[in-house]
Amino acid sequence: MNSTIELLAPRYDIAWYPWAVQYFFMIALSYATLWLAAPALVFGKQKWLPTARLALLACLATTLVAPVALLADLHQPLRFWHFYAYANSHSWMSVGSLILPLYVVGVIVLAWLAWRPALQANRQAPGIAGFIARWLSLGDSPTPRALLVLVGLCTLALSTGIMLYTGAEVAIVKARPLWNTVWLPPMFVATGFIAAAGLILVLNPVTGERSTVVSGQMLKVMLGACLVAGLVAGSWFLDGINADVGSVAAAMQSVRGSAEWRSTALWGGLTGLALFGAVLYLLSRPAPRRPALYAWTWVLGLVALHVGWMFRWVVLMDVQTVARHSAGFHHYGIPAGSSGILGIVGTFGLWLAAILLIDLFVPWRQARQGGSAADLSPVTPAPAHPAAQSAAENSEGTPSHG
Amino acid sequence: MDPIRRSLLGQLARLSAGAALVPLSSVANAGINQQPPRREGDPTKRYGMLIDLRQCIGCQACTVSCHIENAAPLGSFRTTVAQYEVEHQETGEVATFMLPRLCNHCENPPCVPVCPVEATFQRQDGIVVVDSDRCVGCAYCVNACPYDARFINERTQTADKCTFCAHRLEAGLLPACVESCVGGARIIGDMRDPESQISRMIAEHGDALMVLQPEKNTMPQVFYLGMDERFVTRPQAEPVALDVLDPHGKEMGYEFHH
Amino acid sequence: MAKSSVDKSRRRFMKGAVAAGGAATFVAGYADPLLKMGKGVTGSAGEKPKDRIHGNSLAPEYSVDPQSGELTLNPDQRVAFTVCYGCTTKCGVRVRVDNATDQVLRVSGNPYNPLSADEHLPMRTPVVDALRGLSAYGDQGQQNRSTACARGNAMMAQIDSPFRVTHCLKRVGGRGGREWQKVSFEQLIEEVCEGGDLFGEGDVDGLRAIHDHDTLIDPENPEYGPKANQLMVMEATDYGRSALLKRFTFNAFATRNYGHHGSYCGLAYRMGSGAVMDDLAKNAHTKPDIQNARFILYVGTAPSQAGNPFKRQGRLIAQARAAGSLDYVVIDPALNASVSHAADHNRWVAIRPGSDSALAMGMIQWLLDNAGYAKDFLELPGQPAAEAAGEATHTNATHLVIDTEGHPRRGRFLRASDLGQAEAGSEADLPMVVADGDLVQGTQVMAAELFVDREVAQADGNSVRVKSSMTLLREAANEHGLAEYAEHCGIPEATIIDLARRFASHGRRAVTNSHGGMMSGNGFYAAFGMQMLNVLAGNHNRKGGSAMGGGQFNGVGEGPRYDLANFPGKRGPQGLFLSRSRFPYEKSSEYQRKVAAGEDPYPARAPWRSLAPPILTEHLSSALDGYPYPIKAVIGCMANPIYGQAGLEALIAEKLKDPKRLGLFVAIDGFLNETNRYADYIVPDSVMYEVWGFTGAWKGNLGKMTTACWPVVEPRQQQTAEGEPVSMESFFIATAKRLGLPGFGDEAIPDAEGKLHPLNRAEDFFLRAAANVAMQGEPLPAADASDIQHAGLAPLMPRLARTLKPEERGPVAYLYARGGRFEDFKDHFKGQNLTSAWKRTLCVYNEQVGTSINTQSGQPNRGVPCHGLPPLADGRAMREVFTEEEWPLLAFSFKSNLMNSYAIGLERLRMIKPYNPVMMHRQDAERFGISHGDTIRIESPGGSVVALALVGEGVMPGALGIEHGYGHRDLGATPHVIDGESQPDLEWLRAGININDLGFKDPTRNVDGTWLEPISGAAVRQGLPIRVTPIDV
């Protein structure tokens, strides 16, 4: 059929806009950072507390922004209540619409519980910060650790629901062979963790925390996530090459021969490998050299964020341009306005605003696993490594200067 | 790739950790992504369409009449007719292949269960419709239809698709595209009525009929006569040259993008 | 500490600012959703459709109960029958109109009309039954459909097009400047009739001054005729309204110079056909009886890609494909929609553009060599033999032609008078044939010898060489070997033989058909040759053969109710056509002067074509160059030669702008096109569905038919002071009345009793024509109330009442209720013969052609088809002047199956196909370093365009195919300014290319002209020499 030529075929627009990418990105950061906050917050691993603080900050901000992006992908945003009025247990999206608010509430409550002792401690602060602390802390009763653990566990459970539904929602779509694979949900999760670890690597110096412990932990998480992602991608590829999983074979067939897709795949593969290599390199450095090297890990963090975002862009946007019914690819030029670049930038803008507002008004650096204002001093965590002890870790209880 | 290497890699694939995910996927598909019950419409009927490609002359009367009848926005289509230059597999002769497409009103429509608000549903007469009052415009169904049969109507901001012109069928009239089919290729009718033209033609042509993308298990109810198997799935063809050039050769883009 | 606190608050401030910035970007980025939410407060972020399930789908025009079949009309709409102007097929259509807004909602086919319906309904069918028959009731509507094609559907947008002219316009600034001012109709008529210094460019003769039948244009050349001939009137073609235009032109104003698009539509084919049908006056042509034919060779016409009648042919070959009843081959430089991969028994064979005479002569050679012709039929020497054999007519295959060089009757048939058996020119002066070795008159024997070549003693004792027509044909066919034919046309020898063999094997049910593909440099002989195959098959007038069709019910002649052909004071035009057609150069003063001066009279200054009808291809350019004579005014009516004729724009645009070469140019049109852009005045015209008229079919229908149209919606344009819409009709009526011309005004139309009736408005003419149509032969019955209601005739009835006699109204309403008058769909055959037969002698040899002279070379033309390479005007092969080295490819065009020449403004067609990439063969692409989708430059001796290459196998190597209908510069493609206000500027209307921009001036001519086919003067649009280069943009 090499000489078949399509003389006339309609053009199709994409149906999901970059908002979808933003949602999938934000929500993945959200659930992955939640899990990064969990060891310390929920499971009481003190060593992870510095990470947990950054992770919780990131988690809350992304959790708040994600639904906003999701709403925008609806052409009838004000009809969001239809999701609840006419819920359809047959639809993964509907299932998701039920999980998502619970999850968001879970994250908010968890953050509140974690930050409440600090807020209580801040009630006397002058100005608006004090006002907010008074208002947000809802009295001065202690925050039972058990409650925090309970909420944490529930939210973690809900987050698996999010992972499942966001993955399944896309993976069940037979219409797009590149989506229709069991490997997609784990890949979303794995790349989500890569990006989340990256985000914390970036936040670590930006917030002034500069914790080597955090860097070390994140590098390890990233290494693991990279490994899983590589395994998943490899399995998908083998499925396809072997042609015994029809949809994967069809998926590979659908983009075979496209120079753009080849370069996209190459780029993804190479960045992944480079990331993996760099992480491995850093982790294998002798301990004394790490602080100096770790000061640069934010660069890796950016690369990781790029990987996480690009993966979603390619999966959600680029895949929609693969014609499923006619030959070739549909043209999608990202528009400059709201449904395109401005929308993408806008979501990040919102995220930035959210994180800065939290930073401004919430003493997130003092996040704890429960307790009350009175428990705030003395400083609890024993530094993982004396040499790596940073100013940030000493600053607990001191007003934010970030 | 040689078969030995293939099977080797296959073994590898099966051994890989994710094989455990397979049962999970069946839950994702079967458990949750199941067809909700049909509602509305006449339960005594099942509408379907037969397109006799031998009689399609590629005139696009269907495309335009449907567009007018159903007030589709410019550049969005409920039905289309693609045109290909094809080489005959045996004789090597070159000929034109016309492929009219529209919603297949699938027996197992993947667009329906995905709808988070059950705005899109299948009527008891088999017609798959969208309740535009309820639709939230999430476009999930648009992505879920393997046939590009749906679009978001830029004017109503809700999902839009072929309704088999249910408003005309209900008035005892024919859909616009059937009524206007110059070649006489499109036949619609009630497949539960053994006397209907479509039932008789289905009986007559039986195995010669084909549907699009049968491997997706959507069970389309638009049947094609004179189909070349190579077009049942996504055609492997040199894609259409879609650029629009101005008199100086500058690309000017497509006028009706949204 | 203090410092750090300042620092801190600065930091806080910065963070706040960044946060605010982030929030602001967000708000900007979230604008769309926010807007939607704003709108969504009312329940929907979009437009809320009428129905939750059916959206904004149209309300059905009526409903039919599935059990009882009872039909209920929708009181808000009406359905009416009229005609479609979407292409020259002019199908009868049914139009749904919204009663409240007078908007057309959708269009489909008229079930009574054979051009739209599968099997059209008998006239006696009540309209309500016809409407029911279109419904789903009992699946009736899809067992017998009546359709409108894509264009026919989309055309309704023409009515309210932003590019439509609705007001009388007068140019501002020089011609062609696209700037206009509105004037009143009355002012326009006054200025056009009276002339004066209309544009501040000096005095212009008005029509009154030009209307001079007493003064010769040029006393030196009296044959040119009176000055009145200096008005030229042109139109596209008869869209059903020409009768009134011609009444004005020929018989009221009485100018010789009228032209229509025929010469750039399909004239070469039509004349080739006219040559075999012995009808070079009207150039009769035929179409295959598709339903009964077994083998059809489509050569240079593409049924279902285009062709006339577009829908009917498309549908019939589609049905034949499904039924497997027909085998057909499409011989075309490009693959198109007529060849379907979904069915067997149809096939495309690629041919080199402009080389069809080689294929024709190759096939003829094989057929003659292998007795592959209808021997018994061809042997019939005269009508008595034909009748005895049960044939409608006979051929001149056996007739003898005088072939002695220099003989005064060379090229003429040997007639009884040559042998002293009859008086020359008398009834009895019949052609001679040879039967059983004897010379006899064709009427006296039942069979004669086909191949004769002998000396004959004439009455005067001189011996003369005679050859039978068949012998001449065989000689012509044998002039080249099959291998050479194959090489010239690019079709392998084996394929030519196979085609000939298959053609012969189907006997009299094998047919060939041609049209636009014959518009090449040697088109006349190519078409003549192709049509000769039909003669050899003996398929004329036969079931499954070449059909004449039933013709039209003529309403504008001397009808049973009114005489619309004659009127008191009627005049006939005199003198020579501007195109020097139908007039032997040898009788001209120019010729005489040259001979008297002892000069060689050849070549003439420019071609004179004694066989060709008046041709617009020569009219305009000749007039602007003043040869044979200059003109003073042009009235153009919905015609667009500048877009349609290859090379014309470059040739005449500058001259057309010169008021000295042409004083006055009035265009009557619905739109501003590439031609009337140069007009001085625009008269806004009605657009289809708003017009009156009667159309027929361009063959392809076996029965007799007339499609009627009436203004089913109100014309949207300006009105005259009398309250009539300004239109072509009101323009001619007002002009004629102002000039005091006969045939218009109060006493203009005689009825059967000789009483005179007025012609003051369009319907005065057309309703009377309707009465003639309705009441000729067996008169139609009167329409009943149900018919009137179901056919939406309410707006028409008062007009019938005010114009027609009471006894005429019922039958006329009956006619309009069915959208015309159509012979019933019944057996159109008498045994194996078609009822509508062509009775003239079919020509193997055409005496008129064989005795005509090419005025450029002085050589006689061949009277039988023959092969030649496309020549330029002086007889040199085009390839001699424009060599293959320099111009390696040949460009040709084919009609878009979607667009026509003026559909570009229709968004619903543009959205399907916005552009026309050009077709190029893979081999050529490789040769010139071009890949699929590349931008290329195409250059010809006359122009250069930029295109997108579509590289594949679907085109002949060496040829480049260009879809016609794109590449506009007007009709919306460039905004015009009217009263200072600009039309919308939609750059997409300019997209694509027009092959006619690659046409060129024939460098071998002395008086400017584009490249024209020598015999017919048809515009050459197939086989233009070009070269291509990839370009980077």
Ligand SMILES: Nc1nc2c(c(=O)[nH]1)N[C@H]1C(S)=C(S)[C@@H](COP(=O)(O)OP(=O)(O)OC[C@H]3O[C@@H](n4cnc5c(=O)[nH]c(N)nc54)[C@H](O)[C@@H]3O)O[C@H]1N2
């Ligand atoms: N869709 C559509 N239909 C139409 C019209 C329209 O504009 N659009 N216009 C109507 C009109 S006005 C007319 S006259 C008819 C004309 O109908 P056709 O005659 O069928 O159409 P054309 O496109 O003029 O030419 C027919 C074919 O000749 C081929 N051809 C070109 N050069 C050569 C050659 O040298 N040799 C051979 N053998 N073939 C060649 C072209 O590729 C084309 O496919 O169509 C009518 N129908």
Ligand SMILES: Nc1nc2c(c(=O)[nH]1)N[C@H]1C(S)=C(S)[C@@H](COP(=O)(O)OP(=O)(O)OC[C@H]3O[C@@H](n4cnc5c(=O)[nH]c(N)nc54)[C@H](O)[C@@H]3O)O[C@H]1N2
């Ligand atoms: N290269 C190339 N050239 C071709 C052809 C081709 O296939 N290839 N085809 C040739 C053929 S077959 C033909 S017939 C000619 C056609 O050539 P023409 O008959 O000269 O041109 P049209 O474009 O049909 O011109 C009709 C004009 O009428 C006007 N008009 C349209 N609709 C209406 C209406 O409803 N009312 C009024 N009052 N005016 C209206 C528009 O201004 C339009 O331009 O072109 C020929 N030229």
Ligand code: SF4
């Ligand atoms: S064709 Fe698409 S839209 Fe139509 S029923 Fe099937 S899946 Fe749904």
Ligand code: SF4
């Ligand atoms: S776009 Fe509308 S119909 Fe489609 S899935 Fe979403 S809500 Fe349902």
Ligand code: SF4
């Ligand atoms: S049935 Fe109606 S809606 Fe569907 S494609 Fe045909 S015309 Fe369009």
Ligand code: SF4
């Ligand atoms: S209207 Fe009929 S013949 Fe024309 S393109 Fe559509 S399906 Fe084919």
Ligand code: SF4
């Ligand atoms: S063929 Fe189509 S465009 Fe031409 S007259 Fe008929 S309906 Fe109109």
Ligand SMILES: [Mo]
């Ligand atoms: Mo034409």
